Amino acid sequence: MTADDRERQWADWMVAGLGGDEAAYRRLLTALAPALRGKVRRALARWGVPDADAEDIVQDALLAIHLKRHTWRREDAIGPWIEAIARYKLVDALRRRGRRGEVPIDGLGDFLPGDDDPAENLGRRDAERLVDRLGGTQGRIVRAVAVEGTSIRDTAQSLGMNEGAVRVALHRGLKTLSKLYRVEP
Amino acid sequence: MRTDDLISALAADHAVEPGPRGLVAAAIAVGVAVAAVLFVVALGVRPDAVAALGTPRFPLKFVLTLALAVTATRLLLALARPGADPRRAARWLALPTILVFVALVAELLAVPADAWSARLVGRNAAVCLVAIPSLAIAPVAALFVALRRTAPTAPARTGAVAGLAAGALAATLYAAHCPDDSPLFVATWYGLSVALVTVAGAALGVRLLRW
Structure with a gap:
């Protein structure tokens, strides 16, 4: 290809x-x-x-x-x-x-396939700690969907929320998570 | 967290925000509306505006400022999209630049040399320098709110172009109040005012447009 x-x-x-x-x-x-x-x-x-x-x-x-x-x-x-x-x-x-x-801003080269290494598929900063810092409902929902692989519907049921509210909280949680990646470790 | 787990969470999130074009258009609508209210309350249209529309120099001011506002906004949209090549949009900035130079040459030919400095100094340069940046505050703020939801990979440059677009919009409003119509005045004082907003936009961009 x-x-x-x-x-x-x-x-x-x-x-x-x-x-x-x-x-x-x-x-x-x-x-x-x-x-x-x-x-x-x-x-x-x-x-x-x-x-x-x-x-x-x-x-x-x-x-x-x-x-x-x-x-x-x-x-x-x-x-x-x-x-x-x-x-x-x-x-x-x-x-x-x-x-x-010291960082050149171009010349990163093309994408090359075949670099997958699932064993090293783990972030050093331990994103679970970042998820912990999300806290509250956002953190619980991101954890449930990401780490535990729960569906939106099951997450909504176990938290006693409707699916729309879970989706909104998931989206907000991911935005917050993105901000946390940019904070000094 | 494993990357595969993160992918599960991303795939479950179906929320897609509106595209840069809609965001920027809404920001300009809101920013200009607020600036227009400020304009009406603090400055107002000059009394002879209707008669002045029949002269060449008064309408020309709007052609210049609007040409800059439109081309700067086009460039802003290119800067808001990662991987988009802004060079083509940037070349369009030549249009308002050429228009200003043509207007300047025409003015220098039309007006005797001993009247040039009076035209350049005008009647209220200081008001211009305060009014345009003040009127630009709301458009700048609205554009920054919009741009924070896009993905500019050059924050300083994007902030500068947001300032340029907002300054041009503010100058368009101010042109309706300003009694000085000579291209010598417009190029100098409008230019300086818009440049101030552009520099402020660059400084704000570095701080506010990272993602």
């Missing part, structure tokens, strides 16, 4: 996801994770930064891709859009590490 085919596939999944097709959207995110991981690891290696942080940056980028997906239009190529978000999050992470000025 060429890079163009792959990006066309990503765009199709994104369009379906924006139309409410959860399965297609999950396929997109699942395909993006290893592509982002490879890109982030290569960039960290190039700048001599230990790649223990790689998965945090991947998760931060995935959250941004999700929360900012309304800034992509179906007539735009999806590759440059993803690339720009990944680069922004990467540079942001390195800047927070006090490497301001």
Whole structure:
């Protein structure tokens, strides 16, 4: 599969996801994770930064891709859009590490497949602590849906809320989580 | 948390925010409405406005400021979208720039040299320098609220262009009050006022437009 085919596939999944097709959207995110991981690891290696942080940056980028997906239009190529978000999050992470000025802002290279390594699929910053800091209903809902894999409907039932309120709290929780990634560890 | 777990949570969240175009359009509507109220209360349209519409210089002010507002807004939309190439939209900023230069040359040809400095200094440059940035506050604020929901990858530049667009909108309102119509005055004092708002926008962008 060429890079163009792959990006066309990503765009199709994104369009379906924006139309409410959860399965297609999950396929997109699942395909993006290893592509982002490879890109982030290569960039960290190039700048001599230990790649223990790689998965945090991947998760931060995935959250941004999700929360900012309304800034992509179906007539735009999806590759440059993803690339720009990944680069922004990467540079942001390195800047927070006090490497301001040493970070080239281009030349991160193309996405390469085959960088998936599920064993290292864990963020060093321990996003569960970030979820703990969410607190309250948002934290409980993000934890239930993400970590425990509970459906929205079951989460709503166990919390005695309606599904709409659970969805709103989930969305707000993910936005807060995205902010927490940007706070100093 | 494993990345796969995060993906589960993301896939379960179906909420999609409105696109940059709608957000920016709403921000301009709200920002200009608030600025217009401030304009009517504090300044008001100049008394001879209807008669002045028949002269070349008074309507020209609106052509210049609106051309800048429209082209700056176009560029702003390109900056709000990751991966969008802003260069094409940026080139359109040449349009208001060329219009200003043509107007300046025409004015220098139409007016004798000994009247140039009086035209440039005008009657109320100080009011202009205070009024345009003041009228720009609401549009800047509304645009920043909108832009925070988009994804600008160059926060300083995006903030600057938001200031440019808001300053041009404020200048469009102010032009209806301002008794000075010479392109010499407009290029100098409107230009300086809009530049102030642009610089403020860049400074605010660095702080407020990170995501």
